[in-house]
Amino acid sequence: MDFADLITTPMLDGVILHSPFHEPIDGTLCITGHHLILSTRKDNVQELWLLIQAIDSVEKKQISGSVQNGGTIILKCKDFRHLQLDIANTCDYHNVFTSLERLSNLQKPELSYAFFYRPMYTILEDGFTLFRPEMEFAKLIAGDEWRISHINKNYTVCKTYSSVLIVPKCIDDNTLVTAASFREGGRFPVLSYRHDNGAILLRSSQPLVTNNNKRSRADEKILNAILGLNKKGYIIDTRSPNFVSHCKSKGGGTELNGHYSQWKKIFKNLDKLVKCDGSLLDNFSKLIEACSDKSISIDKWLSRLGISNWLTHIQNILSTACLVAQCLDKDGASVLVHGSSGLDATLLVTSIAQVILNPDCRTVRGLQALIEREWLQAGHPFQTRHAKFCYSNSRTKNQQPTFLLFLDCIHQLHNQFPSSFEFTTQLLIIIFENSYYSNFGTFVGDSEFDRQELKISEGTTSLWSYLNRPDVMTNFLNPIYEPNKAAIWPSIAPVSLVLWNELYLRWIIDQKYQKSAMLKVQHLIQQDKDLRSNVIRMRRQLIDLQKELQSLYLEIEEGILDRN
Template identity: 75%
Template sequence: MEFAELITTPKLDGVVLHSPFHDPIDGTLCITGHHLILSTRKENVQELWLLIQAIDSVEKKPPSNPAQNGGTIILKCKDFRQLQMDIPTSYDFQNVYISIERLSNLDRAELSYPFFYRPMYNILEDGHTLFQPETEFSKLLSTDEWRVSHVNRNYSVCRSYSQTLIVPKNIDDNTLISAASFREGGRFPILSYKHENGAVLLRSSQPLLCNSNKRSRPDEKILDAVLGPYKKGYIIDTRSTNLIGHCKGKGGGTEPDGHYTQWNKICKNLDKLVKCDGSVLEHFSKLIEACNDPNISTDKWLSRLEGSHWLTHVQNVLSSSCLVAQCLDKEGVSVLVHGSSGLDATLLITAVAQVILNPDCRTVRGLQALIEREFLQAGHPFQTRHAKFCYSSSKNKNLQPTFLLFLDCVHQLHYQFPYSFEFTTRMLIVIFENSYYSNFGTFIGNNECERREMKLAENTTSFWSYLNRPDVITNFLNPMYEPNKAAIWPSIAPVSLVLWSDLYLRWVVDQKQQRRATQKIQQLIQNDKDLRSKVIRMRKQLIDLQKELQHVRLQNDDEFLEEN
């Protein structure tokens, strides 16, 4: 298929663009296979380059007066921006609408822009291979407790897992294969994180009991190998007891108590995320609707914010993550986290718990490694979950803002502990944007297997390769960062949670002054650091000079003694 077949009007003059915080621009619209470009001859006016993949919804609005020609096309984007284009003639109005509608709904990943993008800079490091499990767990693998398994080399054991898995050293591959048949989608328990006190965080999917409470000795063997004799662990099930009962009716459920005697079970009510019924996206859509209402009163705003339940979801995730973190850190007890499929709430909880506990996850590279490990390599289905977003009328049950919820939780932690993160929340926003639309191939596909089938490493550029370039990453470094080796325990009280206004309100409330103030603060801090560095250098020079003077004085004393 050629893109030209989908574009009925590739170029059109006299288009007027209305965008947030800018005066209307009259220019020429060009439609390519991947971009909308609006250019003008006016000086000091920046042209629009909009990636078509960023468009979530296309709406057309005919003129109020039937005697008038043309119409208005409204583009609602996945970064919450809303753009309006006034088209001069009815014929072009219809053609432009159809062209954008076709291009924004292509469902073949291989036709997306990352496969056509060629960077105009040198690739300093290949982000596609930057966070390999052997490297990330190198310290752990040097012990006698864990090993690398390639049992999933051809993705035959579990399609959603990566090829390289970290498993207990005394568990052979045949045991892993048998255990996989006991878990939904083959997602048997594997290592997610080992805490400094030795406690281990595992993740998996639900067991398949087939209504008979059958057992799997290989599965039990894996979990018992992690604990060791006479020790206890926790199974944190992200579902409510009602949902577990519903899953039992379909052959799923939870581990039978009689066969997992060393494990205590705790159920957390994160049903909305586990059921994947689209309700979380629906709640988020209500939040964005309220954010985009310019005439909303204070009372109505507070009511609609509460009615969206978005901050309730954030609170529930933080609460469950803190529980997991406390089990690991305070009690020194290992934890297995799972829900039904182990693809959404499970990964969300294990990832946020690590940000709370592990100071490395609060650095630039550490957060990237965490996203690779807990979402990309763990099989979070980005392609399916991010196909559409909050503006789309297609509320498919597979669409979920799980990853955005993770980033919002990190934002809440950053808000409460601003000095403990090496990066600013602006980096979280850039990661969010690139997970939904991008020049890069990092977030394409639903799992590693699909990404290898599409040969992403050979055909696309990694987002991490771009982000980690020195001239890029310096824009997202936190000037107030002070490394904190301790765990950070957030307050999850409702009054402690805040709306992420820098993200959700950035096209509604002009944040230009706020950005200027932030830049000024960063400059002051940098100047202060430069001054401190200068003082330290001068102090060192003074010490060296004093040492030199003392040495000269000692030489003079020796010469005086020799002469007398």
């Protein structure tokens, strides 16, 4: 397909751009296959370069009166920015609207800009190969309990799992295949994390017990192999009992107590995150609508914030993740987490539990590795979930901001433990943006299988390759970071949870003063570090000088004794 066929008016003069915190700009609009560009000849006025994939909704408002009056196009973007284009001529106005509507609704991932982007810098390391399972679990597979399985190398056992899986050494591949047939989508229990005390975190999808109460000895064998003899574990089902009954009537269900006697089952009501019925995105839309309404009173604002249930979802996720973390850390018990498909709520809970327990996940590379393990390699369908966002009228029930919930939960932990994270929340914002629209191929596709089919590693650049460049990463390092090897146990009381102003309100409230203050704080902290470094250096010099003086005194004393 030729992008030129979709663009009716590629260039247009006299377009007026209205954007947050800037005066209107009169300039030339240029539409390419992937970008909307507005430039002007005025000095000190920055050009607008907008990736068309970032546009979630294109709306038009024609000026009443003469057919020559043109109209206004409103662009609502996936980064919460609203842009307005005023176009004087009606024909041009309709042509630009049609072009942007077509380009912002392209369905094929291979048409995204990631396949056309060519970095102008040297790639120092390939982000696509940084966090392979063989490397991430190298210490585990060097022992006697775990091994690498390539049973899914052609993605025939489970299309949403990666080609390399870490499984118990005592479980053969035939058992894995049989167990996969008992779990929805073939997602049999796999290793997610091993805690320092040896407790294991597993994840899977729901068992297909149906109303006939089917069992799978292969599935039971895998789970019992994790525990060993005379040990107990927990199954955290992220669904309510009522929803489990509904799933059972459709062929799913939950583990039967009689066949999993070593496992204690706990139900958590994260149904809205499990159902994928579009309600989560509807909740988020209500939050953003409230954030965008500057005219409402404080009472209405708080009411609409409560109606959105966004912070309630965060509270429920943190509560469940803390429960999992306590089972692993305090009880030393292994845990299996699953909902229905194991693609949304399950990944939220297992990944946040690891941020709570594992200090490595609170570093830059550790966070990248966590996203690779628990989201990309675990088959979270980014292409489907992020096709549309909160402004689009054409969004479907398959679109929901599960991954944004994950990032917001980390933001809550960061807010309560600001010095325990190597990175600032700006890194979370960059990752959020790139998960919805990007120059990079990291989040393209719904699974590793899709990315292999699309040849992502050959035709695109990794986001991690860009972020890990020293000149880029320094912008996201936390100046007050102090490595903390202990677990961080957050408060989940409503009063402890905060709205992510830095993200949701950044185009509503100008944050230049907060940014300026943060830069001053960073400068002062750097000065303090430099001063401490100088003091340490001076102390070392003083110690060296004292040693030289002592040596000199000894030489003088020896010389006096020799004379006598």
